[in-house]
Amino acid sequence: MGMKVYVIGTGRLNNDYNLSQSLWTLGTRDNPAPETAWYQGPSYAVLIDHPTVGWILYDLGSDPRSDELWPEAIANECFWTPVEGETMEEGLAALGLKPADIAVCVLSHMHMDHIGNMRLFADTADFYVSRAEAEHAFCTVMATPDPAGHGFYNRDDVLCPRKSLTYVEEDTVGLFPGIDAYLLPGHTPGVLGLLLHLEKEKDVLLVSDALNSIVNYHGRLPGICDDTAAYRASAKKIKRIEQANDAWVWFGHDIDQFNSLRKIPDFYE
Secondary structure, eight states: OOOEEEEEEEEEEEEEHHHHSTTSSOOOSSOSSOOOOEEEEEEEEEEEEETTTEEEEEOOBOOTTHHHHSOHHHHTTEEEEOOTTOSHHHHHHTTTOOGGGEEEEEOSOOOTTTBTTHHHHTTTSEEEEEHHHHHHHHHHHHSOSOGGGSTTOOHHHHTOOOSEEEEEOSOEEEEETTEEEEEOOSSSTTOEEEEEOOSSSOOEEEEETTSOSHHHHTTOOOSSOSOHHHHHHHHHHHHHHHHHHTOEEEESSOHHHHHHSOOTTSOBO
């Protein structure tokens, strides 16, 4: 019996498109003050029903209180809005699940829109994150008490005590049976992707913000990027993994792709 893969929406992110795609709106001599392009992207998590591990979550999405919790320094540039029926707890409830039923949480990275529901799972799930990401996030939020200096890391989420935290330090074939892990730095120092080997449909390559959208897949740098050289190297790596496995790449915040995906309780297998 193979895996089943579910998509759980957790609201929308709203921002100037330049925050998602570098230099998307660029003034020129002929047009020195172009109109700002606005973008609304998805926040979501991926739930995996694994035959031996149990329930696995890849990313935790945004907290339904994000508009209240996110620091002003962030919310002024990128703010969260709800979508009816799109919360983590509602998504789990569609399958009759509670947060305590989740065995493992794999964090692609530790930005607030990817670990916003940490409080639901911290006491009961085993967590996995890349060491490079954890070290960067911990150092960032401890360097100053001022949230304006934390970027997209929320101190309370990053430092939340957890049942267990395992560091992934290298690409790992068979992190769990049928699930491979890949380090994809660039957007942050330690983005972690997963390749899900499905039985009945194409393998799914979860890359989170290693590639925000199809626009980044085709070569554009994102607006938020820790290391541009690493980002481009990870983009090439993603394409090699995609081609070697005939996989389907799921991007971090592509609204068109997200709208086309089956949503929980429907699934891929």
